Amino acid sequence: MREVAVVAFAQAPSFSPDAERNEVEMLAPVVREALDRAGLSIQEIGFVMSGSCDYLAGQPFAFVTALDAVGLWPPKQESHVEQDGAWALYEAWVRMQHDEIDSALVYAFGKSSLGSIRDVLTLQLDPYYVAPLWPDTHAIAALQARALLEGSDYTERDMAAVAARGRRDATIDELLTLPYVASPLREHDCPPVSDGAAAVVLAAGNLAREICERPAWIRGIDHRIEPQGLGLRDLARSTSAALAARHVGAGNGPIDVAELHASYTHQELILREAMGLGAGVAINPSGGALAADPVMVTGLIRIGEAASRIMSGEAKRALAHASAGPCLQQNLVCVMEAA
Amino acid sequence: MSDPVLGVVSPVRLEYTFSAGRAQSRFLRGLMERRFVGQRCGKCQGVYVPGRGSCAICGIATDEEVDVGPQGTVTMFCIVNVPFAGQQVEPPYACASIMLDGADVALFHLVQEISANEVRTGLRVEPVWENERRPSMESVRYFRPVGGDHA
Amino acid sequence: MAERCAVVGIGQTKHASRRDDVSIAGLVREAASRALEDADMSWGDIDAVVIGKAPDLFEGVMMPELYLADALGASGKPMMRVHTAGSVGGSTAIAASSLIQGGIHERVLTVAFEKQSESNAMWALTPKIPFQPPVVAGAGGYFAPHIRAYIERSNAPDDVGIRVALKDRQNALKNPYAHIRDESLTYDTIAESPMLWEPVRFHETCPSSDGACAMVLTNEAGGDRAAKAPAWVHATAMRSEPIMFPGRDEVSPRAGRECAAAVYAEAGIENPRGEIDAAEIYVPFSWFEPMWLENLGFAEEGEGWKMTLGGATALDGELPVNASGGVLSSNPIGASGMLRFAEAALQVRGLAGEHQIDGARKALGHAYGGGSQFFSMWIVGSEKP
Numbered sequence: 001m002r003e004v005a006v007v008a009f010a011q012a013p014s015f016s017p018d019a020e021r022n023e024v025e026m027l028a029p030v031v032r033e034a035l036d037r038a039g040l041s042i043q044e045i046g047f048v049m050s051g052s053c054d055y056l057a058g059q060p061f062a063f064v065t066a067l068d069a070v071g072l073w074p075p076k077q078e079s080h081v082e083q084d085g086a087w088a089l090y091e092a093w094v095r096m097q098h099d100e101i102d103s104a105l106v107y108a109f110g111k112s113s114l115g116s117i118r119d120v121l122t123l124q125l126d127p128y129y130v131a132p133l134w135p136d137t138h139a140i141a142a143l144q145a146r147a148l149l150e151g152s153d154y155t156e157r158d159m160a161a162v163a164a165r166g167r168r169d170a171t172i173d174e175l176l177t178l179p180y181v182a183s184p185l186r187e188h189d190c191p192p193v194s195d196g197a198a199a200v201v202l203a204a205g206n207l208a209r210e211i212c213e214r215p216a217w218i219r220g221i222d223h224r225i226e227p228q229g230l231g232l233r234d235l236a237r238s239t240s241a242a243l244a245a246r247h248v249g250a251g252n253g254p255i256d257v258a259e260l261h262a263s264y265t266h267q268e269l270i271l272r273e274a275m276g277l278g279a280g281v282a283i284n285p286s287g288g289a290l291a292a293d294p295v296m297v298t299g300l301i302r303i304g305e306a307a308s309r310i311m312s313g314e315a316k317r318a319l320a321h322a323s324a325g326p327c328l329q330q331n332l333v334c335v336m337e338a339a
Numbered sequence: 340m341s342d343p344v345l346g347v348v349s350p351v352r353l354e355y356t357f358s359a360g361r362a363q364s365r366f367l368r369g370l371m372e373r374r375f376v377g378q379r380c381g382k383c384q385g386v387y388v389p390g391r392g393s394c395a396i397c398g399i400a401t402d403e404e405v406d407v408g409p410q411g412t413v414t415m416f417c418i419v420n421v422p423f424a425g426q427q428v429e430p431p432y433a434c435a436s437i438m439l440d441g442a443d444v445a446l447f448h449l450v451q452e453i454s455a456n457e458v459r460t461g462l463r464v465e466p467v468w469e470n471e472r473r474p475s476m477e478s479v480r481y482f483r484p485v486g487g488d489h490a
Numbered sequence: 491m492a493e494r495c496a497v498v499g500i501g502q503t504k505h506a507s508r509r510d511d512v513s514i515a516g517l518v519r520e521a522a523s524r525a526l527e528d529a530d531m532s533w534g535d536i537d538a539v540v541i542g543k544a545p546d547l548f549e550g551v552m553m554p555e556l557y558l559a560d561a562l563g564a565s566g567k568p569m570m571r572v573h574t575a576g577s578v579g580g581s582t583a584i585a586a587s588s589l590i591q592g593g594i595h596e597r598v599l600t601v602a603f604e605k606q607s608e609s610n611a612m613w614a615l616t617p618k619i620p621f622q623p624p625v626v627a628g629a630g631g632y633f634a635p636h637i638r639a640y641i642e643r644s645n646a647p648d649d650v651g652i653r654v655a656l657k658d659r660q661n662a663l664k665n666p667y668a669h670i671r672d673e674s675l676t677y678d679t680i681a682e683s684p685m686l687w688e689p690v691r692f693h694e695t696c697p698s699s700d701g702a703c704a705m706v707l708t709n710e711a712g713g714d715r716a717a718k719a720p721a722w723v724h725a726t727a728m729r730s731e732p733i734m735f736p737g738r739d740e741v742s743p744r745a746g747r748e749c750a751a752a753v754y755a756e757a758g759i760e761n762p763r764g765e766i767d768a769a770e771i772y773v774p775f776s777w778f779e780p781m782w783l784e785n786l787g788f789a790e791e792g793e794g795w796k797m798t799l800g801g802a803t804a805l806d807g808e809l810p811v812n813a814s815g816g817v818l819s820s821n822p823i824g825a826s827g828m829l830r831f832a833e834a835a836l837q838v839r840g841l842a843g844e845h846q847i848d849g850a851r852k853a854l855g856h857a858y859g860g861g862s863q864f865f866s867m868w869i870v871g872s873e874k875p
Contacts, residue, residue: 018358019356019358020358020360020361020364021358021360021361022358022359022360022361022363022392023360024360024391024392024393025360025361025362025392025393028392028393028398028400029400031398032398032399042398048730053546053552053553054545054546054547054573055353055546055547055552057355058353058355058357058617059617059619060544060545060547060614060615060617061545061575061860063573064575064733064860064861064863065391065733067395067730067732067733068391068392068393068394068395068732069393069398070398071393071394071395071396071397071398071399072395072396072398072730072731072732073395073396073397073731073732073735074731074744074748075729075730075731075743075744075745075748075749076729076730077727077728077729077730078728078729078730078864079572079574079581079584079585079728079730080572080573080574081570081571081572081573082546082553082571082572082573083553083570083571087570090570091570091585091588094588094589094592094594095588095592097591097592097593097594098492098493098588098591098592098593099492099588099591111358113356114355114356114357114358115353115354115355115356116353116354119353120353120552121552123351123546123550123551123552124551124552124553124556124557125557126557127349127514127549127550127551127557127608128347128349128513131349131551132347132349222568223568223569223570224566224567224568225555225556225559225564225565225566225567225568225569226559226565226566227559227560227565228556228557228559228560229560232560239566240566243566324553324556325553325556326556329556329559330556330559330569345510345511346510349550351550357619357620357621359620359621363621367621383736385735385736385737386736387734387735387736394735395732395733395734395735396732396735396736415635415636415638415639415740416635416638417631417634417635417637417638417687417688417689418634418685418687418688419631419686419687420684420685420686420687420688421628421630421631421684421686421687423628431685431688434631435635436635443736443737444734444735444736456688460639460642474621475620475621475622476621476622477621477622
């Protein structure tokens with residue numbers, strides 16, 4: 001396996017809904033910052049990959065105008081997945097395994113504030129039998145939360161504890177007094193509506209060592225999907241996250257930091273179980289998806305944040321996770337290490 | 340008995356608030372003043388109209404504003420014959436890429452006050468503005484030949 | 491060193507304006523099952539699935555790979571979804587071959603589809619964007635000016651497009667999967683058909699189709715063991731450029747020229763016109779054949795139309811183009827690019843049936859998308875590279 005590392009990461013300074021700037025204006029400074037940090041020009045980059053989703057923009061081909069933010073000239077190898085940027089990073093990593101390129105730029109963007117993201121995501125569901133009922137994402141996630149509470153020892157208190165960890169001013173008891181959005185989910189159990197962009201630069205072997213004092217070496221990256229039917233799987237367990245974690249050898253050594261794409265508090269509990277992340281692991285020091293959830297970018301940010309801990313010297317071994325689809329249907333796990 | 344159900348019509352209604360973005364907003368406000376406002380790239384000096392905030396080939400921010408037009412030249416065109424939903428002009432009509440004077444990227448718009456099959460590459464055109472001023476490309480009703488240039 | 495990649499199974503659906511007889515899952519399974527059968531493999535043999543399609547607005551399903559995980563036997567496996575506009579079928583095949591070449595997986599199922607009858611393709615291609623008047627009428631309205639510009643630059647006679655349409659539609663009569671199979675079409679019926687976006691007439695325009703295409707890709711060992719003759723991937727290439735910038739040539743985009751140069755270089759081809767036996771290129775409007783012949787380096791600038799009119803691209807010509815009938819005969823948008831790649835592979839495997847080009851040993855598959863800005867190509871051969 002060819003050695004590939006994350007050598008630079010940049011993200012939007014704020015993820016609050018931004019009515020003033022469009023996707024290109026949001027993305028352009030992020031791409032420039034990532035390239036600057038890597039000390040590479042776009043011309044020197046070997047491959048460009050991106051992740052985004054037309055339905056967030058309400059227009060087809062949303063990724064086409066985003067190219068304006070990159071300065072893709074002369075023409076270059078470039079591709080796009082209609083998935084979270086984490087999967088774009090995966091494709092770039094795969095390409096670097098066999099192609100004679102030493103670097104890749106991966107970016108993702110999305111403005112969840114343009115439409116009603118809760119309703120937009122309903123369109124991910126089975127178009128014949130489920131989507132016409134228009135259950136929104138909070139309702140679907142609540143099904144999973146209920147399944148977890150009834151099938152395990154976890155309680156609403158445990159969910160509130162996840163939320164409280166990310167907040168300065170709220171105690172668990174205070175949070176538990178708030179009304180439900182979709183029982184058993186309260187507002188703090190759910191993700192915020194966010195606009196954002198992020199970019200990562202990957203580099204191989206010696207180039208990575210030239211660019212970065214402590215590259216975050218990707219030791220394993222894998223993703224798995226489960227059946228979509230909500231009744232076809234045990235919603236309280238994430239078998240695909242467990243499978244992906246096993247494939248990347250997550251359990252082969254201690255993990256210092258784990259960045260998990262858990263958009264709902266109960267999902268963090270499920271993912272920790274699935275991937276065997278015990279008390280010694282720092283979970284989501286970035287605040288995770290509950291602090292900012294720019295759909296299509298959130299997973300890529302987890303990889304960037306985890307990599308940043310290694311690049312700064314804070315961590316030796318980090319795990320990053322991304323998910324897609326209702327109730328953690330699809331999961332990607334990436335393990336990175338310092339040298 | 341009834342026929343088998345082969346399909347189901349599932350209405351989808353989603354509302355989006357569209358953000359033109361800073362660069363395009365400057366352009367749209369310019370239209371209210373009957374100006375075409377473009378942006379110049381500090382590196383390649385190319386002028387984009389409407390501006391997009393970023394130069395597509397240099398990858399740097401384009402902050403410098405430049406007034407272009409109002410006249411321009413047709414660089415490419417076609418004659419639309421096919422009806423479609425939301426169409427505002429009865430076909431056949433010509434629509435063209437118009438390079439406004441001073442711009443390096445063309446705008447796409449209708450060309451009227453000339454028979455569609457007389458439109459040609461190189462035709463000089465000028466905008467015909469709507470009376471009502473609004474921040475929209477619809478402020479330009481269409482382009483017409485300059486000074487009755489039909490030759 | 492990259493692992494060699496073999497195409498060991500190919501399947502496609504009968505393409506039609508409406509496939510009311512199947513759901514989206516059914517459509518995709520039809521192509522995938524045929525590819526597995528062709529490969530003499532079963533769902534359980536597949537390690538990963540790579541799916542591609544054009545905008546989700548065409549079906550009204552967001553990220554349909556999530557819904558299709560079950561139908562494609564992907565549970566417990568990696569699944570990816572590529573979207574690069576019209577070129578997507580090609581870039582999907584390339585993403586799948588990358589997994590093999592990188593040694594990540596040994597057997598990959600790749601599928602591309604569109605069931606555009608479920609939504610409204612014309613609306614989905616040109617939705618009303620705020621602040622802009624609805625001027626451009628669908629994809630044809632965007633490309634027709636480029637075609638006019640080509641005709642002006644090259645002094646091509648008016649009817650080159652008609653001849654391309656006639657050739658491709660007649661080729662389709664030999665392809666049982668093609669959407670448009672019209673024996674009554676003649677030069678005159680095409681010439682007399684309504685003008686849509688001058689100079690493109692109705693019969694010179696691609697249809698809107700429901701359809702899917704699938705391939706099974708394996709590593710070298712899989713290719714050696716294959717039930718039938720495999721197609722070996724000799725080269726793949728992708729290039730993109732921005733849609734609008736000062737000095738852009740939309741008629742023969744640089745990204746296309748450089749993509750072609752890259753794919754020939756990787757395949758060790760120095761004389762494309764002489765060394766390639768068959769080409770499946772993405773021609774959604776008739777005039778794109780001469781335009782792409784030039785962009786691909788098969789003809790000098792301004793001479794593409796001469797190559798077409800001279801018969802070089804006919805079934806019995808020096809370089810048959812679109813023996814399958816091409817995009818002009820079947821256009822499930824997300825699948826069209828993969829159909830080009832798959833048909834090229836069918837040719838070198840000797841499995842193209844009635845539209846087989848005798849002795850085809852090297853073939854080019856080509857796809858483009860967006861504002862003629864995304865290009866994906868591959869070269870496949872009957873021998874290992």
